Amino acid sequence: MLYSFLIYSAEGIHGRLSPEEQKLAFKRHRLLQEELDKRGNFASARLMPVSNAVTLKSKVDQDQKTLVTDGPFADTKEQFVGFYVAEFSNLDEAINMADMISTPYHSIEVRPVSWSGGMLSNLKDD
Amino acid sequence: MPQHPWLQARFADIRPKAIAALVSYFRDIDLAEESFSLACVKALDVWQKQGLPDDPFAWILTVGRNAGRDIIRKNNTRDNHKALQAQENTSHNAFHDAPQENEFRDDVLRLLFICCHPKLSIQDQSALALKIVIGLSVEEIACAFLVKPKTMEQRITRAKKTIANDNIPFQSPDLIERAERLKTVSLMLYLLFNEGWSASSGEVQIKVLLCEEAIYLTRLLLSLFPSQTETMGLLALMLFQHARYPARTDSNKLILLEHQNRDLWNRSTISEAHVLLEKALRHGTPGPFQIQAAIAGVHSTAKAYEATDWEEIERLYALLYQFEPTPIVKLNHAVAIAKTKGSIEALKILDGIEGELQSYRWFHSTRAAFLFETGQRDKAKTAYQRALTLTPTEPEQAILREKILECEK
Numbered sequence: 219m220l221y222s223f224l225i226y227s228a229e230g231i232h233g234r235l236s237p238e239e240q241k242l243a244f245k246r247h248r249l250l251q252e253e254l255d256k257r258g259n260f261a262s263a264r265l266m267p268v269s270n271a272v273t274l275k276s277k278v279d280q281d282q283k284t285l286v287t288d289g290p291f292a293d294t295k296e297q298f299v300g301f302y303v304a305e306f307s308n309l310d311e312a313i314n315m316a317d318m319i320s321t322p323y324h325s326i327e328v329r330p331v332s333w334s335g336g337m338l339s340n341l342k343d344d
Numbered sequence: 345m346p347q348h349p350w351l352q353a354r355f356a357d358i359r360p361k362a363i364a365a366l367v368s369y370f371r372d373i374d375l376a377e378e379s380f381s382l383a384c385v386k387a388l389d390v391w392q393k394q395g396l397p398d399d400p401f402a403w404i405l406t407v408g409r410n411a412g413r414d415i416i417r418k419n420n421t422r423d424n425h426k427a428l429q430a431q432e433n434t435s436h437n438a439f440h441d442a443p444q445e446n447e448f449r450d451d452v453l454r455l456l457f458i459c460c461h462p463k464l465s466i467q468d469q470s471a472l473a474l475k476i477v478i479g480l481s482v483e484e485i486a487c488a489f490l491v492k493p494k495t496m497e498q499r500i501t502r503a504k505k506t507i508a509n510d511n512i513p514f515q516s517p518d519l520i521e522r523a524e525r526l527k528t529v530s531l532m533l534y535l536l537f538n539e540g541w542s543a544s545s546g547e548v549q550i551k552v553l554l555c556e557e558a559i560y561l562t563r564l565l566l567s568l569f570p571s572q573t574e575t576m577g578l579l580a581l582m583l584f585q586h587a588r589y590p591a592r593t594d595s596n597k598l599i600l601l602e603h604q605n606r607d608l609w610n611r612s613t614i615s616e617a618h619v620l621l622e623k624a625l626r627h628g629t630p631g632p633f634q635i636q637a638a639i640a641g642v643h644s645t646a647k648a649y650e651a652t653d654w655e656e657i658e659r660l661y662a663l664l665y666q667f668e669p670t671p672i673v674k675l676n677h678a679v680a681i682a683k684t685k686g687s688i689e690a691l692k693i694l695d696g697i698e699g700e701l702q703s704y705r706w707f708h709s710t711r712a713a714f715l716f717e718t719g720q721r722d723k724a725k726t727a728y729q730r731a732l733t734l735t736p737t738e739p740e741q742a743i744l745r746e747k748i749l750e751c752e753k
Contacts, residue, residue: 229567233560234353269566269579270619288623289570323350323396 220331221312223302223319229267231323243321250302250318260304268297303331351391354400355384359479360564362404364451367458368514370412373476373504379412380404386411449568450516452477456529456561461507468503470536470554475500478557488553489539526569530578530633533558533565537582555586576624577634583617584640586610598739602649614644635664654683671697675707678714687714705734709744716751725751 232240247262254260273287306312309328316326359380366376383404397403459473467489474480474488486496517525540554562579569575591608592599621637639660646652658680665673674697682690691714694707701707712727725748732744 228354228357230357230560230563231350231353234356235349239349239353266616266619267563267567269563269570269576270616270623272623286626287571321350323354 219306219308220303221306221309222327222329222331223304223312223316224298224327224329225300225302225319226327227297227299227323229297229299243319246319250315253315253318254302254304258305260302262300262302264300265298348392351388355387355404356479358401358404360455360477360561361401361448361452362408363476363479364455365405365448366408366412367455368448368451369409370416371514373458373508375412375415376408377476378415379408382411383408450522452564452568453522453525453529454512454514454517456532456565457525458507458510458512460528460532461503461510463506464503466532466535467539468499469532470539471496471500472503472507473532473536473561474557477561480557484553488551490551526565526572526575529565530562530574533562534578534581534633536561537585541585552589555582555589558582559586571627573624573627573629574631574633576620577631577637580617580620580624580637581633581640583613583620584637584644587613587617587644593739596739597742598737600743601643606648609644617641617644630663630667632664632667635660635667639664652683654680658684671700672704675701675704675710679710682714682717687717690714691718703734705731705740708734709747712747716747721751 232243235243251260251262254262268289271289273289274285302316304312304315306315312328316328320326362380362383363376366379367373370376370379386407387400387404391397391400455477456473459476460469464472471485471489474485475482480488482497482500483493485500486493489496537555537558540551540556540558559579559582562575562582566572566575566579587610588601588604590610591604591606617637618641621634621641624634624637639657642653642656642660658677661673661677661680665677674693678690678693681693691711694711694714697707698711708727708731712724712731715721715724715727728744728748728751732741732748735741735744
């Protein structure tokens with residue numbers, strides 16, 4: 219079973235931590251990445267701020283043109299700031315691993331992956 | 345009680361919007377700041393015991409509003425006027441429903457706009473924004489501007505008095521008024537960034553803190569007004585320049601773009617700037633910040649100084665001159681023309697703006713470089729010497745002294 223870790227945070231907070239605190243947060247990510255690397259394939263990404271995003275919305279009118287708007291998908295107080303995709307034998311294991319990087323200012327959603335593709339297509343869900 | 349750094353970071357991030365909302369509510373900046381501080385003190389206690397609330401921003405706002413009203417009640421006999429005003433303001437709808445941060449975008453813009461009071465110098469405007477909106481201490485701001493804390497304290501106190509005496513309309517701005525405010529605030533942020541980028545005095549060439557806070561506030565503005573193409577352009581411009589920061593000085597000596605080690609440029613900052621610029625250009629509404637960002641982007645894409653696309657830069661400066669017909673833009677256009685058509689052509693352009701830029705150091709150093717390239721070494725030396733007398737910072741002076749020596753060879 220594949221699980222993804224979806225990391226949520228208010229974007230501005232990380233930059234407001236001291237450089238030492240920032241390093242500490244990254245260190246825990248590196249530990250998880252090392253651990254996942256030993257186990258096989260994984261993918262991880264840190265995303266640019268939502269101000270860099272555009273959102274595509276399908277429009278149901280005569281032209282059927284897709285509407286492209288600036289900004290994130292939804293205006294919520296927290297933004298999707300990163301995710302992990304990796305193989306785990308069960309949910310508990312995934313939760314334990316995700317806990318390696320949990321902090322009071324992150325929410326991490328652990329959600330099973332139903333399909334993977336692109337660079338992740340070699341990760342098989344079987 | 346241990347002070348968790350992530351709590352402080354969250355307070356710092358909530359502050360601009362919370363202060364803006366509280367200023368709209370109380371119409372009193374000092375009271376808003378005091379209420380916010382009290383709310384944070386309470387949050388430190390409660391959040392550590394009970395965990396983070398679902399909406400920390402709304403929590404701080406509610407507690408801050410109550411704290412402020414308590415203060416008003418205590419001072420009621422002394423200051424009946426403010427109490428009445430605050431009571432009238434309870435019609436502010438956002439306080440009844442669960443407030444969303446983005447409902448306060450006009451409040452944030454208004455607060456920044458208040459800091460841009462026309463009677464204040466640009467430095468005082470920025471200092472005020474750093475104090476009130478960001479919440480930096482007087483010591484931090486003084487250090488960033490290279491002045492004594494006492495001096496900065498007096499300046500901020502004076503600036504606060506100036507803005508307190510003014511009546512800023514608190515109703516929601518119409519479209520034209522909002523655009524005007526955005527323009528004024530953007531200019532202040534741009535100048536704040538430049539203050540950090542090109543120090544006007546002292547040995548520290550780049551006051552990084554000022555650049556970083558200017559970027560932070562521009563990010564904030566863009567998050568509140570996500571479709572503003574000039575705000576995207578402004579942020580892209582700042583990021584393109586800030587990305588070069590690690591390559592810009594070497595043991596306190598300024599390194600010109602020409603000689604910078606481009607491997608030291610921050611690539612992820614550059615790609616972020618590119619994305620912002622691309623996003624802005626999709627709209628097809630060019631403006632001065634987008635064009636300047638595009639120029640900075642051309643430099644950032646070039647693998648080496650020699651590989652710079654000067655034709656494109658020349659075209660962009662010509663376009664910029666249509667938006668901003670100033671002698672400084674013309675000067676920069678001349679630099680590009682020197683690359684595409686040669687120094688003799690460029691010198692002809694400089695002749696036309698000499699009168700206006702007499703006391704501008706870059707004019708004289710640029711003209712000196714063109715004169716040197718066309719073999720007029722004596723004239724070049726005189727121009728470099730003129731630039732030297734106008735240059736306040738030591739790293740830039742060092743470069744000019746080297747140039748003068750070259751002219752004497």
